[in-house]
Amino acid sequence: PSQCDLFCPQNYPLYIRSVPTENELKFHYTVHTSLDVVDEKISAMGKALVDQRELYLGLLYPTEDYKVYGYVTNSKVKFVMVVDSSNTALRDNEIRSMFRKLHNSYTDIMCNPFYNPGDRIHSRAFDTMVNSMMMQVC
């Protein structure tokens, strides 16, 4: 089970996708709390703002065995990914590559003149990309 979210700079969600759709509420809750951690890290990183990528946050809830990873772009768009800790095969590099793919797809969406920044993302191409990515993870 895993989830992938995209948040805009104002911290409202642009895109949310969970792979197994049950327990989605728990995922949402996890993600929202992780947003606070993300914001903390952004402000802490103030000096080294050039380093756009954020390391994974580690276990937020030891009991629930979730790992939450975050990623921030230059325009303060936040990507949050929740994966099951039981999936120990996931290495940091893979997470980074997944975030990079997400970022690329996001910029492709931005290229679309019909997309208004701040809208929910309904792009089918983006959906397929995220789905394929999450299938790999699970």
Next chain:
Amino acid sequence: ITEVCGAKRVGYFGPAQFYIALKLIAAAQSGFPVRIESIRNELPLPRFMALKNDTEVRYGTPAESHGVKFQVPHATLEKNSYKRTDEGDKQEPKSPPMSPICSPPASPSTYQRIPLSYGYGKARSGLEQQHGAPYEVRHSTHQQDGPSSGNYGAKSALTCSTPNRSLSVEREQQDSSTQYSDDPWRITEEQRDYYINQFRSLQPDLNAFISGSVAKNFFTKSKLPIPELSHIWELSDVDCDGALTLPEFCAAFHLVVARKNGYQLPETLPETLLPEYLQAACLKPLHDCALFDSYPEPLPSSQTRDFSRTEKSSAEEVPDNSALLQDGKKDDKQALKVSTTPLKTIPKEFQHLTVKAGKEKKNAMCYLHKPKLVSYSSTSIEDAMKKGEEPPTPPPRPQKSHSRASSLDLNKIFQQNTQAVRSGWLPPPPPALPPRPSVSQTEQSSEVELRPQMNRPPSQAEENSSAKKEVVLVQPPSKPARRKLRTEAQGLETPELSPTINVTSSLPAVKPHLPVQKQSSKQKRAIQTAIRKNKEANAVLARLNSELQQQLKEVHKERIALETQLEQLRPVTVL
């Protein structure tokens, strides 16, 4: 057959009549008597033959026929065509192209009319039969058409409404005729030519791009819902650079047309719509695939712009702006014939306005070009529509100068205002035009060249475009103001300009001596065209307004984002 199937009685070929007619055709071809009872037999599919020479004749007229005879009542069309059926069973016209002509609703959006009428251009014969000319199948004859005609019934059932159905049937016909397949995603020659013409109207250089905002305006006029347009863009902008090349544009246009005809959008771009495929097909006749050569050059620049748009404050955009401004100014003088690749990036930048530096002057100058392109696209649609409707009418300028006595005064007011506001910002007016503020003048000069059919000096449309430009100009100046918190200065400008906007839309945009010459001969017609153009201008302005509102919203968001970023940077020392 017409009589038997009831079309003559009813006056048109509805689906029922059409199917019966087809059945009767098949019956006749199989040797059965033409009677209602014969359709009960098991019949092979009717075979349609075409007269090749007729089709060639009609190939010459698609340009004029686009939408020209569009409003011809369906009944007459049908009757004309079907009189032939009585004469020759063996040579059955393909009726489907006929029926769509009536089916488009009485008040289609003008844009919608174009793909539809274009489709009829494909059904060329449908247009000629104005004169009751024999209406033959335009497509090459093949037995394969038999099964494809059988498919018409099946596929017709799938689409929801009569217009859509007949159009999709027609589209299948068109495609199948030339490609021997039922692939609706293939672009036929006529379609391609039409798309290329549309591309030209947006962007004279076929090797260059259409920017995102220009394309957005253009496709928004198709009245498809935004999510669908967004999806179409996703499909067609293969290199994801926020701009459409000619093949990408053709693909996008084709998808729009298909969607309007009732086809569902595919999940992925069909093979036949891929840029490489389309390029090979459509560019070779035009240029020797030189498009690829021009790709690397604009691509990196546009790519960087996209990224800067989304990711960083675009410091590099400012120096680019100045360079582009030079090009843009030249373009003003040469009426945008120059490849507008640099210009195309400007609207993108403005749309996202990540320009922090944005000196007001530069921004304002850049805005000049954005409205130009914006109005370019919108007027191009008007042009296309107008062209479709009738031969271009002479400009109503002369009319205007006399119908509105106050116009001259307003001219002066406008001059004063804009000169006061824009002094130093705008390039000197082109010599050919009177010393009006260069804002509208550059627009005029560009419009002059832009509309080849209008050999005369600026017309109502130009006035409209100049008005539009004013509208757009109103908004952009306020943008940097917000950033720099100089709303007062901008606020002063906007009220000055806004009252003149409504005026300029009705103002003749030309010098006095030219109108005098032409005025005498075209007054009445000019009034009517002026009225119509005014209405169109109003619609365009309203649209523009809403788009600008949207942009304003986006800019607000960006500003907030930047401010929060700024604040985040500040407390670092505090922590």
